[in-house]
Amino acid sequence: MQAKAREVYVPPVLQDLRAGTAELHIALEKRLPFFSDTLDTQAFERLMQAYYGFYRPLEQALQASNAIPDDFDLTPRLKTATLRADLQAMGASAEALASLPLCAELPRINSSAACLGVLYVLEGATLGGQILRREIAARLGLEADNGAAFLDVYGAATGRRWRDFIEYLGSRPMDAAERAAVVRAAQTTFSCFEQWLERQEVLA
Template sequence: MILQRLKHETQSYHDQMEVIVDLPARLRSREAYCAVLVRFYGFYAPVEAALDRLDGLAHVLPDITVRRKTPLIACDLAALGLSTHDLPWCAELPALPDVAHALGCLYVLEGATLGGQLIARQLAAGPGVTSDRGGAFFHSYGKETGSMWRSFGAGLAEYATTPECEATIIGAAQQTFRALEHWLAGKG
């Protein structure tokens, strides 16, 4: 199954990103949290804009517009007194020429919602951020997180019907992890 292969073949990227980015340290203060939200906005906004321009993705994931995180991050930044105007955008994005590449990228972005549940609890305990006061991004789907993940997995499995397609999706997920890690580490 494609989800198992993705998890196995991206685990080292995921582990490396956790160490380098060190989100728990970035969630200890309001200032550090704002800085990481700015970086997430700078990655998600151009990626989601590219996904919006991609033909065929809505056929695989009919709820793709519900999955957008940029509005949540913008709302969080506004709640914390920051504007999204003139924020830097990542220029070294993962390649998104087709649906297979988009699904690999979305594996990373949608997978982040699973970890977001744990981060949301840390935010409430640390800088006092809640879902309606600067923490919508990490709460994203709330109680629907599990069902949204299963829905994504079902669409992914239905699309990935050949070894070549699976390889493209996995490569795109790895590329997305690298690009996101690079951006969050402040190197891009």
């Protein structure tokens, strides 16, 4: 008699997020130029400038929102300082950094549900950075110490940090309306990010 495979429980909010963002995620992934033949160091720098122009105002909005759950520590998950250090490592001056365009069309963070929807996208991108890190190291010779720390911002803790976030998300009691708000914020984050990168002319 065959042993029955153990079914892994997936919290409803995670089911909703996966279903609600899959198409947006795939569409954006296809257009990101990390694996493009035309990506050189200069193009990578422009791409990271565009990332900085999105992450900086979005993380500021998260911090100013008063919507971060009391039991969630956002500080160790902020990425702007790492992006700034990467750009400086690639030669950007303080003046150049100060003059980079910043995205003004951001998702609305007006509830803890919206906050978690935004973070789902940002934390998922950090997990995906592990594959990109290897590609950029092999192709451009960029590592954590000379311009690509953002792609490995959590280092060896990346997998654990992602699991911790997903467990936290799944453990929060949410009704259907709150789950819908989480998904809506995640969808808007994907859309805002893609539109921003499009305007910065860094997508494939």
